[in-house]
Amino acid sequence: MAKKQTASKSGRQYWLFKSEPEAYSITHLVNEPSKTTFWFGVRNYQARNFLRDSIQLGDRVFFYHSNANPMAIVGTAEVVKTGYPDHTAFDPKHQYYDPKSDPESPRWFMVDIRLLQVFPKPVTRDDLKACADLSDMMVIRPGARLSIQPVTAAEWQTVHRLAGVKAV
DNA sequence: GCCAACGTTGGC
Protein backbone atom coordinates (compact mmCIF):
# COMPACT_ATOMS: atom_id res chain seq x y z
CA MET A 1 0.00 0.00 0.00
CA ALA A 2 1.26 3.44 -0.84
CA LYS A 3 1.96 5.57 2.15
CA LYS A 4 -0.52 8.34 2.17
CA GLN A 5 1.18 10.50 4.70
CA THR A 6 4.54 12.19 4.75
CA ALA A 7 7.02 11.02 7.29
CA SER A 8 8.57 13.64 9.55
CA LYS A 9 12.29 14.32 9.37
CA SER A 10 12.88 11.75 12.06
CA GLY A 11 10.99 9.20 9.99
CA ARG A 12 8.41 9.04 12.70
CA GLN A 13 4.83 8.60 11.63
CA TYR A 14 1.60 9.29 13.44
CA TRP A 15 -1.55 7.24 13.82
CA LEU A 16 -4.91 7.15 15.49
CA PHE A 17 -6.13 3.92 17.08
CA LYS A 18 -9.81 3.60 17.92
CA SER A 19 -11.15 1.61 20.79
CA GLU A 20 -14.48 1.36 22.49
CA PRO A 21 -13.64 2.15 26.10
CA GLU A 22 -15.98 -0.56 27.33
CA ALA A 23 -13.79 -3.03 25.49
CA TYR A 24 -10.42 -1.41 26.15
CA SER A 25 -9.96 2.13 27.46
CA ILE A 26 -6.92 4.22 28.16
CA THR A 27 -7.46 3.40 31.84
CA HIS A 28 -6.86 -0.22 30.98
CA LEU A 29 -3.59 0.80 29.36
CA VAL A 30 -2.59 2.88 32.39
CA ASN A 31 -3.12 -0.16 34.58
CA GLU A 32 -1.10 -2.57 32.45
CA PRO A 33 2.29 -3.67 33.70
CA SER A 34 4.81 -1.38 31.96
CA LYS A 35 1.77 0.52 30.62
CA THR A 36 2.12 -1.60 27.51
CA THR A 37 -0.37 -3.66 25.55
CA PHE A 38 -0.70 -5.55 22.29
CA TRP A 39 -3.35 -4.02 20.04
CA PHE A 40 -5.45 -7.05 19.20
CA GLY A 41 -8.69 -7.73 17.42
CA VAL A 42 -8.31 -5.62 14.28
CA ARG A 43 -10.24 -7.52 11.60
CA ASN A 44 -10.19 -5.14 8.66
CA TYR A 45 -7.73 -5.55 5.82
CA GLN A 46 -6.80 -1.91 5.37
CA ALA A 47 -6.12 -1.53 9.08
CA ARG A 48 -4.28 -4.88 9.05
CA ASN A 49 -2.00 -3.61 6.30
CA PHE A 50 -1.06 -0.58 8.38
CA LEU A 51 -0.31 -2.81 11.36
CA ARG A 52 1.68 -5.32 9.32
CA ASP A 53 3.49 -3.07 6.84
CA SER A 54 3.56 0.58 7.79
CA ILE A 55 3.70 1.15 11.52
CA GLN A 56 7.27 1.50 12.77
CA LEU A 57 9.06 1.46 16.10
CA GLY A 58 8.76 4.84 17.76
CA ASP A 59 5.71 5.90 15.77
CA ARG A 60 3.21 7.91 17.79
CA VAL A 61 -0.40 6.96 18.38
CA PHE A 62 -3.48 8.87 19.43
CA PHE A 63 -5.73 6.75 21.65
CA TYR A 64 -9.32 7.49 20.60
CA HIS A 65 -12.45 6.43 22.45
CA SER A 66 -15.24 5.57 20.02
CA ASN A 67 -18.85 4.83 20.90
CA ALA A 68 -18.25 6.65 24.15
CA ASN A 69 -19.35 9.64 26.13
CA PRO A 70 -17.52 11.70 25.27
CA MET A 71 -15.97 10.49 22.07
CA ALA A 72 -12.46 11.86 22.31
CA ILE A 73 -8.74 11.53 21.87
CA VAL A 74 -7.79 10.71 25.43
CA GLY A 75 -4.02 10.32 25.27
CA THR A 76 -1.00 9.12 23.36
CA ALA A 77 1.18 6.06 23.07
CA GLU A 78 4.31 4.95 21.27
CA VAL A 79 4.90 1.85 19.20
CA VAL A 80 7.29 -0.48 21.00
CA LYS A 81 6.89 -3.58 18.82
CA THR A 82 6.10 -3.71 15.11
CA GLY A 83 3.59 -5.95 13.40
CA TYR A 84 3.35 -9.60 14.35
CA PRO A 85 0.56 -12.19 14.12
CA ASP A 86 -2.53 -11.54 16.23
CA HIS A 87 -2.70 -14.75 18.25
CA THR A 88 -6.25 -14.06 19.44
CA ALA A 89 -7.34 -15.15 15.95
CA PHE A 90 -5.93 -18.64 16.63
CA ASP A 91 -7.92 -19.37 19.78
CA PRO A 92 -11.33 -20.94 19.13
CA LYS A 93 -12.55 -19.74 22.50
CA HIS A 94 -11.55 -16.17 21.88
CA GLN A 95 -13.99 -13.46 20.90
CA TYR A 96 -11.77 -12.57 17.95
CA TYR A 97 -11.19 -16.12 16.74
CA ASP A 98 -10.93 -16.43 12.97
CA PRO A 99 -10.64 -19.98 11.60
CA LYS A 100 -9.17 -18.58 8.37
CA SER A 101 -6.09 -17.43 10.25
CA ASP A 102 -3.50 -19.83 11.63
CA PRO A 103 0.12 -19.57 12.78
CA GLU A 104 1.47 -20.94 9.46
CA SER A 105 -0.42 -18.33 7.50
CA PRO A 106 -1.58 -15.56 9.79
CA ARG A 107 -4.20 -13.26 8.43
CA TRP A 108 -4.36 -10.68 11.22
CA PHE A 109 -1.61 -8.65 12.85
CA MET A 110 -1.02 -6.45 15.83
CA VAL A 111 1.59 -4.10 17.29
CA ASP A 112 2.55 -3.29 20.86
CA ILE A 113 2.10 0.21 22.25
CA ARG A 114 3.22 1.85 25.46
CA LEU A 115 1.45 4.77 27.10
CA LEU A 116 3.05 8.17 26.65
CA GLN A 117 0.49 10.62 28.04
CA VAL A 118 -3.03 10.69 29.35
CA PHE A 119 -4.41 14.07 28.33
CA PRO A 120 -5.43 16.11 31.40
CA LYS A 121 -8.63 16.85 29.51
CA PRO A 122 -9.74 14.70 26.57
CA VAL A 123 -9.86 16.40 23.19
CA THR A 124 -13.43 15.62 22.23
CA ARG A 125 -14.80 14.88 18.82
CA ASP A 126 -16.62 18.22 19.03
CA ASP A 127 -13.29 19.94 19.77
CA LEU A 128 -11.77 18.29 16.71
CA LYS A 129 -14.68 19.29 14.51
CA ALA A 130 -14.55 22.88 15.78
CA CYS A 131 -10.87 23.27 14.91
CA ALA A 132 -10.36 24.69 11.42
CA ASP A 133 -6.85 23.24 11.25
CA LEU A 134 -8.25 19.74 11.61
CA SER A 135 -10.93 19.88 8.94
CA ASP A 136 -9.20 17.14 6.91
CA MET A 137 -8.59 14.83 9.84
CA MET A 138 -9.83 11.37 8.93
CA VAL A 139 -11.53 10.55 12.20
CA ILE A 140 -14.08 13.35 11.86
CA ARG A 141 -14.92 12.64 8.26
CA PRO A 142 -18.37 11.08 7.87
CA GLY A 143 -18.26 7.34 7.46
CA ALA A 144 -14.60 7.00 8.43
CA ARG A 145 -14.83 3.62 10.10
CA LEU A 146 -11.20 2.64 9.74
CA SER A 147 -9.93 1.73 13.20
CA ILE A 148 -6.26 2.40 12.43
CA GLN A 149 -5.81 5.74 10.72
CA PRO A 150 -2.82 7.79 9.59
CA VAL A 151 -2.47 11.22 11.16
CA THR A 152 -0.30 14.03 9.79
CA ALA A 153 2.51 15.65 11.76
CA ALA A 154 0.56 18.91 11.72
CA GLU A 155 -2.52 17.20 13.13
CA TRP A 156 -0.36 15.61 15.81
CA GLN A 157 0.82 19.04 16.92
CA THR A 158 -2.56 20.71 16.68
CA VAL A 159 -4.29 18.13 18.84
CA HIS A 160 -1.60 18.59 21.49
CA ARG A 161 -2.22 22.32 21.39
CA LEU A 162 -5.93 21.67 21.97
CA ALA A 163 -5.03 19.32 24.82
CA GLY A 164 -2.81 21.97 26.37
CA VAL A 165 0.20 19.68 26.62
CA LYS A 166 3.53 19.38 24.85
CA ALA A 167 3.92 16.57 22.39
CA VAL A 168 6.39 13.93 23.49
C1' DG B 1 -16.18 -10.67 -11.75
C1' DC B 2 -20.69 -8.78 -10.67
C1' DC B 3 -23.71 -7.48 -7.27
C1' DA B 4 -27.45 -8.35 -3.85
C1' DA B 5 -27.77 -9.69 0.75
C1' DC B 6 -26.01 -9.42 4.98
C1' DG B 7 -23.22 -7.97 9.03
C1' DT B 8 -20.61 -4.43 11.42
C1' DT B 9 -19.17 0.13 12.77
C1' DG B 10 -19.98 3.97 15.10
C1' DG B 11 -21.97 8.70 15.04
C1' DC B 12 -26.22 10.66 16.04
Add this chain to the structure above:
DNA sequence: GCCAACGTTGGC
Protein backbone atom coordinates in the same frame (compact mmCIF):
# COMPACT_ATOMS: atom_id res chain seq x y z
C1' DG C 1 -32.17 2.53 19.23
C1' DC C 2 -31.66 4.08 14.54
C1' DC C 3 -29.52 3.89 10.39
C1' DA C 4 -25.96 5.39 6.84
C1' DA C 5 -21.69 3.98 5.31
C1' DC C 6 -18.91 0.51 4.40
C1' DG C 7 -16.84 -4.22 4.08
C1' DT C 8 -17.54 -9.09 3.27
C1' DT C 9 -19.81 -13.12 1.47
C1' DG C 10 -21.58 -16.10 -1.78
C1' DG C 11 -24.68 -17.28 -5.71
C1' DC C 12 -24.56 -16.88 -10.37
